[in-house]
Amino acid sequence: MRLSCCLLGAAQRQLENKSKGKPQKQICQVVLDHFEEQYTKELGDAWIRIRDVVTSPLFWQYGVLLNKFSYSSELENNLHLKGYYNLFQKTSPHLKGSLKCYISRIPGRFPAQKHQTGKLKEYYLLNAASLLPVLALDIKDGEEVLDMCAAPGGKSIAMLQCAYPGHFHCNEYDILRSRWLKQTLESFIPESLLNIITVSELDGRQIGDLHPEKYDKILVDAPCSNDRNWLFSSDVHQARLRLIQRKVLSAVQIQLLRSAVKALRPGGTLVYSTCTLSKAENSDVTTQILNSCSNILPVDIREMASNISQEFLLASNVQQYELLVLPERGKAWGPMYIAKLKKT
Numbered sequence: 001m002r003l004s005c006c007l008l009g010a011a012q013r014q015l016e017n018k019s020k021g022k023p024q025k026q027i028c029q030v031v032l033d034h035f036e037e038q039y040t041k042e043l044g045d046a047w048i049r050i051r052d053v054v055t056s057p058l059f060w061q062y063g064v065l066l067n068k069f070s071y072s073s074e075l076e077n078n079l080h081l082k083g084y085y086n087l088f089q090k091t092s093p094h095l096k097g098s099l100k101c102y103i104s105r106i107p108g109r110f111p112a113q114k115h116q117t118g119k120l121k122e123y124y125l126l127n128a129a130s131l132l133p134v135l136a137l138d139i140k141d142g143e144e145v146l147d148m149c150a151a152p153g154g155k156s157i158a159m160l161q162c163a164y165p166g167h168f169h170c171n172e173y174d175i176l177r178s179r180w181l182k183q184t185l186e187s188f189i190p191e192s193l194l195n196i197i198t199v200s201e202l203d204g205r206q207i208g209d210l211h212p213e214k215y216d217k218i219l220v221d222a223p224c225s226n227d228r229n230w231l232f233s234s235d236v237h238q239a240r241l242r243l244i245q246r247k248v249l250s251a252v253q254i255q256l257l258r259s260a261v262k263a264l265r266p267g268g269t270l271v272y273s274t275c276t277l278s279k280a281e282n283s284d285v286t287t288q289i290l291n292s293c294s295n296i297l298p299v300d301i302r303e304m305a306s307n308i309s310q311e312f313l314l315a316s317n318v319q320q321y322e323l324l325v326l327p328e329r330g331k332a333w334g335p336m337y338i339a340k341l342k343k344t
């Protein structure tokens with residue numbers, strides 16, 4: 001314990017020295033005040049520790065998700081040398097041996113990889129909690145899979161590390177972000193596998209009517225408040241607007257989920273995820289779906305929660321079918337909410 005505190009202190013000093021002279025990200029006070037009021041009510045004292053991390057980029061950590069389609073032992077050795085270790089090595093075998101994500105307790109960011117013509121990228125940098133919806137979805141070879149809100153594509157890439165779907169439909173409503181999604185797929189996935197992927201620019205709320213009972217697995221990684229990002233809004237007018245529009249987000253999330261329910265085959269499963277702490281966008285949304293769709297049942301994910309509890313701080317006051325990852329110093333992953341549901 002003492003050792004890890006010392007390490008964090010040293011790392012922080014290192015990062016502070018590195019960032020001297022660079023323009024610092026500024027906290028948007030309007031957003032912080034809004035969160036302060038809401039999350040103190042919803043999370044109590046835990047919010048103070050979470051706030052400490054989400055408002056201080058110096059504490060942020062990034063996972064390095066290896067691309068199995070462009071494996072490099074040199075990269076893996078380099079990560080070991082820098083003190084990174086594989087997030088999933090100690091967890092149970094069913095937690096996807098093919099998913100390799102390296103993390104370090106020390107805050108900081110591994111350098112991003114530049115695009116090289118004719119060569120797939122070797123790794124993708126992400127918040128390690130982003131892999132949890134993918135693990136919860138548990139894709140099997142040959143399945144019909146939909147990633148309903150897919151850009152920029154981090155979770156799509158992670159899903160393709162786990163299994164070879166029969167068909168993989170990646171959808172993104174925003175045209176510019178959809179282009180970004182296509183670039184991500186082309187940078188990480190070999191051409192032979194691109195054949196099983198369809199990219200569309202549909203409103204996810206229409207997919208249920210367009211493709212009823214088509215998919216075995218659906219990920220709804222919904223548009224949400226994105227707490228970390230909003231806290232650093234550079235435009236205060238846009239931030240105020242976002243906070244006003246925040247109230248309608250849960251209605252959109254419910255519509256996306258209803259569409260996903262229609263698009264699922266009987267027996268299929270869906271995972272709903274967000275990167276906000278907001279109860280209105282998390283458990284309230286899931287509860288509403290469970291209460292209004294008689295063909296939807298919760299799926300117990302406590303075993304997965306116990307398998308990952310060493311590396312992620314999980315909220316304790318959630319239901320068996322939910323996870324809420326709370327960022328803390330040294331485990332700065334999340335916020336990430338996940339719920340797993342099944343169609344009967």
Ligand SMILES: C[S@@+](CC[C@H](N)C(=O)[O-])C[C@H]1O[C@@H](n2cnc3c(N)ncnc32)[C@H](O)[C@@H]1O
Binds near residue numbers: 150153174222
């Ligand atoms: C949280 S982000 C998804 C992140 C992505 N899953 C990843 O891991 O890289 C949510 C995405 O949903 C998209 N979106 C918003 N409204 C949508 C809708 N009605 N249908 C489909 N996608 C939508 C947003 O443009 C945004 O790219």
